[in-house]
Amino acid sequence: MMLRRAIINSSQILKPRLGVLTRQPRCLQSSDDDDRTTVKVLNMEIEAGLMVDSYSQVGFRLNNGMSVIGPIALFPKTVLSWRVRSSQDINEDSLSLFYLLEPRLDILVIGVGDQGCRVDTRIIRFMKNKGVSLEILPTVSACTTFNFLNQERRYVAAALIPPVAISVNEDDLVQAERRRKKLYQSTEDDEVF
Structure with a gap:
């Protein structure tokens, strides 16, 4: 049996866009040629509901193209503004929506x-x-966890506070430069007509 590797660059690992590697069980494969690993990008499946595509210091971009500013309460088909400024503001009242459902x-x-941000243990109890x-996770990990559980059709909700510290890697810079060039080129094309 031939061993195949899936190569994932660092920008795919650091972003909350979630992909799932699947492998067809051996008993269902017809030959060694069908022994393939596939990647399924969860955020592209609209029927799965809302998922977080990306985040910034000011808010979140969802898989339906909507950008939401500030902390959010996210459900599979609904997004609401969440009135907290930091993890210290999380209390019984701010979480009441989630336990009254x-x-x-x-x-x-x-x-x-x-x-490193924490939630008071009394709130957890x-x-x-x-x-x-x-x-309870850093927002970067919480986005990925919500996306995965939502894709599994679990009855899940997320309460997300935008992170303050955002790490930028080389792949992010290259992608931003490509988008800038594409945007610049499209404006030049518009000026010709």
């Missing part, structure tokens, strides 16, 4: 902003007493 959420993914399971 019927039917109950399978899980609430909280994106606290940057690595309070939500557990209300029957809501929590996953």
